[in-house]
Amino acid sequence: MESRYNFRVVEKKWRQRWEESGAFLTTEDSEKEKFYCLVMFPYPSGNLHMGHVRNYAIGDVVARFYRMQGYNVLNPMGWDAFGLPAENAAIKNHIPPAEWTWANINKMREQMKAMGLSYDWSREVATCSPDYYRWTQWLFLRLYHHGLAYKKRQAVNWCPSCATVLADEQVVAGCCERCDSEVTKKDLEQWFFRITAYAERLLDDLEKLKGWPEKVKLMQENWIGRSRGVEVKFTAENGEEISVFTTRPDTIFGVSYIVLAPEHPLVEELIKGKAEAGRVREFAARVKKQSEIERTSAEGEKEGVFTGAFAANPLSGEQVPIWVANYVLLEYGTGAVMGVPAHDQRDLEFARKYHLAVKVVIQPLGDDLDPAAMKEAYAAPGVMVNSGVFNGLDSEVARLKISGCISEKGLGEEKINYRLRDWLISRQRYWGAPIPIIYCDRCGVVPVPEEDLPVLLPENVAFEPTGESPLLKAEEFLKTTCPRCGAPARRDTDTIDTFVCSSWYFLRYCSPGESGRSYDLNKARYWMPVDQYIGGVEHAILHLMYSRFITKVLYDQGLAPVDEPFTNLLTQGMVLKDGAKMSKSKGNVVSPEEIIDNYGADTARLFILFAAPPERDLEWSDEAVDGAYRFINRVWRLVYHLLPEIKGNQTQWEAGALGAAEKAVRRVIHRTIQRVGDDIKTRFNFNTAVSAIMELTNALYHYTEGTEQSSGHSGVLREGAAALITLLAPFTPHLAEELWEAAGGEGSVHDQRWPEVDEEALQEDEITIVVQINGKVRDHVRIPVELKGKEMEDAALARSRVKELIKGKEVARVISVPGKLVNLVVRQSSSKK
RNA sequence: GCGGGAGUGGCGGAACUGGCAGACGCGCUGGAUUUAGGAUCCAGUGGGUUAACCGUAAGGGUUCAAAUCCCUUCUCCCGCACCA
Structure with a gap:
C-alpha cells in the first residue's frame, strides 16, 4: 500500500476489475428479496452535467447500500434517446440523428463509467433503437x-x-x-x-403512494383537478339548450347572465339574424387570435360582448342575457358558464364592467350584503335568500338540495369535471x-x-x-x-x-434482451414495482403521470404486474453555482469531467452527497470539494498507519476486559454504524451519514494517538477500520475497495454484509446530564445511566455550583427527564419560612 | 390570487418525539513540523465590556423547557394561473 493515495491509479484499477468480474450484473433470484433502484435515464446530450452526477451519485449510494443489506438489487441505466436536439444537429452539421445520438451515448456512457456507478450495463436500453421503439x-x-x-x-x-x-x-x-x-x-x-379515462384512478391512487413526496402528489392532484358540480340546462329563446357547469348550484337564483366561450358552437345559432351578430363575430375572431398567454393571464382584462339573445333560468324561469367572453374556455366543462356576480369574483368584475345585474342569494350570518355597493363577491356559505322555496336554508344544504332537484326534474345532471385533458x-x-x-x-x-x-x-x-x-x-x-x-x-x-418512450422503460429493464415481446412478464413480476425512483422535480407531472397512466393501461390488459410503477420517489434539488442554476449563458458551469480528472470520482461523489440533503438545492463550492478530497486522503492515511495493527490480526477480546478508551471507541463505532444505516434507509440524509463517518474517522485518530495500548487494542482498531471501510463503500466505492484489499479483507468490499450494530457496545455506564435552573443550563453532572426521578434530582442538588445558585431560594418544582436533564424551578423563598 | 416549501454563525448545513442550538465540513486565528511554500497534525472559532446576558426572519403566545407547537407579519423559492 502506498503512503499516499493515488486516485488515478486506484479508481481505474477497480473499475476494470468490476467490469471484468461482472460485479454488478444482476439476475432474478427467488431466494433473495429484490430491490429495484432506478434513476431517471438521461437524454444523451453528449455531456454529463452536475445535475446528472448528483442524481447518479444518490442512486448509487442507495443501490450499493441495499446490496450490502443483502438485497438482490437491480440498478440499470439507459437512454431517453429520441428528441429534437439530434435533428437540430443534423440540420446544422449534416450528421444523421442516429449517428449523432449514438456518438453521444458512447461518450456519456464513458463519463458515467468514470463515476464508478454500479450499473448492470448488460441491461442498457436506448429508446431510439429499433429493438426498443418497436415496443413503443x-x-x-x-x-x-x-x-x-x-x-x-x-x-x-x-x-x-x-x-x-x-x-x-x-x-x-x-x-x-x-x-x-x-x-x-x-x-x-x-x-x-x-388519459382522461384514467383521471379518477390517477387521482385516487395517489393515496397509495405513501413513499412519494406530498408536494409531487399535490401537484398531480391539482393538475388532474377534479371538481364536483352540476351541469344545468338553460333554454335560449330559440329553443336551444345551453348547458353550463357549476360547482355552486346553490347560487343558481343569483344568475344574471350566461357566458359562452367565443368558439362555442351555439354562438352562431344564437346570433343568427341579430343586430349584434357582426360585433360578436368580430370579437370571437379577435379572441381566437390572442395567444394562450394573453388569453389566460390572470391579470388579463375580461372582455365580452352581448349576443342579443336571452335564456331562461331553469329554476326561476327568469330571462337572462347571453354573452360571449374571453375568460370562458371551450375545453373545460361545457364551454359555457352562468354568471353569478354576487358570489363569484370574476363574475362580479365582469358584471361591473358591463353594468349587468348583481343579485344576492346568500347572506352571510349577521350581515346584509348590498348588491349595489359590493366590491368583493361573497363566496362563503351563508343563508339562502331570493331563492324561492330554498330561502332560509343553509347554503351548503341548499347546494345538495338544488343539485338533487335539478337532476330529478331533468333540468340537468350531477357531474364531475377534470381539468386534465387528453x-x-x-x-x-x-x-x-x-x-x-x-x-x-x-x-x-x-x-x-x-x-x-x-x-x-x-x-x-x-x-x-x-x-x-x-x-x-x-x-x-x-x-x-x-x-x-x-x-x-x-x-x-x-x-x-x-414521453411515451420513457413511460415504460422501467418495465423493459426487467428483461431488456427480449426480442419477441416488450418484456417478460414473469421477470417484471419479480422486479416491479421500482422500489426507489430518483430524479428531478421537474418531472413531477409530465413523466411521472404519464408513466403511471401507461402502467395502469398495461395492468388493465394483464400486461403489467402492478398498477403503480414507483413505490418510493425521491426528488432531488438542483445543483447551483453562485445561487443560480448552472448554464452556459451564465458562465457558471462546473464540468464533472474536470472534477473527476482533478480529484477523482470518489471526491466528486462525496462532495455532492455531503454538501446538502438530496431534496434541497445544492450550492457548488470549490473549497468544499477540497474538503471532500482532504477527507478521503485522511481516511487513507489513517488506514495506512493502522495497517500493522489490523492486517492479519485476529486478536479477540473479552468485552468485559476492555479499557475505558476501548469501550468508548467501540461505542463510537457502533453508533456510527447505526446512524449511517438510519440516515440512508429512513431519511436519505447522506450528508449526515457522511458527517457521522467523518466523526468516526476523527475518533479513531484520537484513539490511536492519545491512548496507551491496553487489552483489546488491536482488535478494536481492526473492528473500527473494518467498519469505516464498509460504511464508506456506498459513498466512495473505489477508495473503500482499495482499502479493503490493503487491509487483507476477503473478496470485494461491495459483497460484504453491512456491519451489524452491537447493542452491547452502545451501552454506557455513566452519562452526562444537564442541570437547568429555571430552564437555563447551569451545570452538568455525570450519573449512572439507570438513574431516574428522585435520584437524578439528588445528584443535581448535590452539585456545589447548583447549591450556590439556589441558595436562599425555594425549589418549587423539579422536572427530571431520564437520560437527559434535571430542571429545577426555583423562586425567591417567601419570608414566612 | 390559490396551493406548497423554506428562512439557524462569515459560508454549506446539524439538532429524529419540545429537553445542552450551531454536529460535520468550509473559511478564519494561533501553534507544531518544514530552508520555504504546500501538505499534514494539534488547539480555538455565534455575539458579547469574557460574565451577566443576548442569540434560530420579526412580533406575540402556550410550556418547567420552543429552531421545533399555536397566532400575526415579512422575505425568498417552487407549482398552478380566469377551470366556472
Whole structure:
C-alpha cells in the first residue's frame, strides 16, 4: 500500500476489475428479496452535467447500500434517446440523428463509467433503437385497440420554433417547455391518448403512494383537478339548450347572465339574424387570435360582448342575457358558464364592467350584503335568500338540495369535471418512433399489424432548415400497401411523443434482451414495482403521470404486474453555482469531467452527497470539494498507519476486559454504524451519514494517538477500520475497495454484509446530564445511566455550583427527564419560612 | 390570487418525539513540523465590556423547557394561473 493515495491509479484499477468480474450484473433470484433502484435515464446530450452526477451519485449510494443489506438489487441505466436536439444537429452539421445520438451515448456512457456507478450495463436500453421503439409502437397499438388512442381535429399547441405540436403539460406559462418560444394555436388532426379515462384512478391512487413526496402528489392532484358540480340546462329563446357547469348550484337564483366561450358552437345559432351578430363575430375572431398567454393571464382584462339573445333560468324561469367572453374556455366543462356576480369574483368584475345585474342569494350570518355597493363577491356559505322555496336554508344544504332537484326534474345532471385533458402524442418530427398507422383510401385508418413492427425510421432522408419533418418527403417510407386490402396506402408521417418512450422503460429493464415481446412478464413480476425512483422535480407531472397512466393501461390488459410503477420517489434539488442554476449563458458551469480528472470520482461523489440533503438545492463550492478530497486522503492515511495493527490480526477480546478508551471507541463505532444505516434507509440524509463517518474517522485518530495500548487494542482498531471501510463503500466505492484489499479483507468490499450494530457496545455506564435552573443550563453532572426521578434530582442538588445558585431560594418544582436533564424551578423563598 | 416549501454563525448545513442550538465540513486565528511554500497534525472559532446576558426572519403566545407547537407579519423559492 502506498503512503499516499493515488486516485488515478486506484479508481481505474477497480473499475476494470468490476467490469471484468461482472460485479454488478444482476439476475432474478427467488431466494433473495429484490430491490429495484432506478434513476431517471438521461437524454444523451453528449455531456454529463452536475445535475446528472448528483442524481447518479444518490442512486448509487442507495443501490450499493441495499446490496450490502443483502438485497438482490437491480440498478440499470439507459437512454431517453429520441428528441429534437439530434435533428437540430443534423440540420446544422449534416450528421444523421442516429449517428449523432449514438456518438453521444458512447461518450456519456464513458463519463458515467468514470463515476464508478454500479450499473448492470448488460441491461442498457436506448429508446431510439429499433429493438426498443418497436415496443413503443406496440404500446401505441395496445392503446389503439382498446380505444385509448384516437385521432381528432382540434386547435392544438404549436411551437413554431420546434415546428411541432405540444401536449398541454409541455406548455409552461404559454411557452414551449423545451425551447421557451411562445406557443401558438394551430388547427390540426392529431393522435391523442385518452388519459382522461384514467383521471379518477390517477387521482385516487395517489393515496397509495405513501413513499412519494406530498408536494409531487399535490401537484398531480391539482393538475388532474377534479371538481364536483352540476351541469344545468338553460333554454335560449330559440329553443336551444345551453348547458353550463357549476360547482355552486346553490347560487343558481343569483344568475344574471350566461357566458359562452367565443368558439362555442351555439354562438352562431344564437346570433343568427341579430343586430349584434357582426360585433360578436368580430370579437370571437379577435379572441381566437390572442395567444394562450394573453388569453389566460390572470391579470388579463375580461372582455365580452352581448349576443342579443336571452335564456331562461331553469329554476326561476327568469330571462337572462347571453354573452360571449374571453375568460370562458371551450375545453373545460361545457364551454359555457352562468354568471353569478354576487358570489363569484370574476363574475362580479365582469358584471361591473358591463353594468349587468348583481343579485344576492346568500347572506352571510349577521350581515346584509348590498348588491349595489359590493366590491368583493361573497363566496362563503351563508343563508339562502331570493331563492324561492330554498330561502332560509343553509347554503351548503341548499347546494345538495338544488343539485338533487335539478337532476330529478331533468333540468340537468350531477357531474364531475377534470381539468386534465387528453394527451396529445403526435409530433411533426423525424427523430421519434413512427406512429404505426397506415391510411388507405379504401379502408381508412388501418393500424400496422403487430407482426409488421417495427415501422422503421428511414435513414436516407434530407434535413433542411425549413422545420418540416423529413418524413413528409421520404417517399419509400410514405408509400406502402394497406395491410387489410393490399391497395397502395401511405403511412402516418408523425412520430410518437418521446414521453411515451420513457413511460415504460422501467418495465423493459426487467428483461431488456427480449426480442419477441416488450418484456417478460414473469421477470417484471419479480422486479416491479421500482422500489426507489430518483430524479428531478421537474418531472413531477409530465413523466411521472404519464408513466403511471401507461402502467395502469398495461395492468388493465394483464400486461403489467402492478398498477403503480414507483413505490418510493425521491426528488432531488438542483445543483447551483453562485445561487443560480448552472448554464452556459451564465458562465457558471462546473464540468464533472474536470472534477473527476482533478480529484477523482470518489471526491466528486462525496462532495455532492455531503454538501446538502438530496431534496434541497445544492450550492457548488470549490473549497468544499477540497474538503471532500482532504477527507478521503485522511481516511487513507489513517488506514495506512493502522495497517500493522489490523492486517492479519485476529486478536479477540473479552468485552468485559476492555479499557475505558476501548469501550468508548467501540461505542463510537457502533453508533456510527447505526446512524449511517438510519440516515440512508429512513431519511436519505447522506450528508449526515457522511458527517457521522467523518466523526468516526476523527475518533479513531484520537484513539490511536492519545491512548496507551491496553487489552483489546488491536482488535478494536481492526473492528473500527473494518467498519469505516464498509460504511464508506456506498459513498466512495473505489477508495473503500482499495482499502479493503490493503487491509487483507476477503473478496470485494461491495459483497460484504453491512456491519451489524452491537447493542452491547452502545451501552454506557455513566452519562452526562444537564442541570437547568429555571430552564437555563447551569451545570452538568455525570450519573449512572439507570438513574431516574428522585435520584437524578439528588445528584443535581448535590452539585456545589447548583447549591450556590439556589441558595436562599425555594425549589418549587423539579422536572427530571431520564437520560437527559434535571430542571429545577426555583423562586425567591417567601419570608414566612 | 390559490396551493406548497423554506428562512439557524462569515459560508454549506446539524439538532429524529419540545429537553445542552450551531454536529460535520468550509473559511478564519494561533501553534507544531518544514530552508520555504504546500501538505499534514494539534488547539480555538455565534455575539458579547469574557460574565451577566443576548442569540434560530420579526412580533406575540402556550410550556418547567420552543429552531421545533399555536397566532400575526415579512422575505425568498417552487407549482398552478380566469377551470366556472
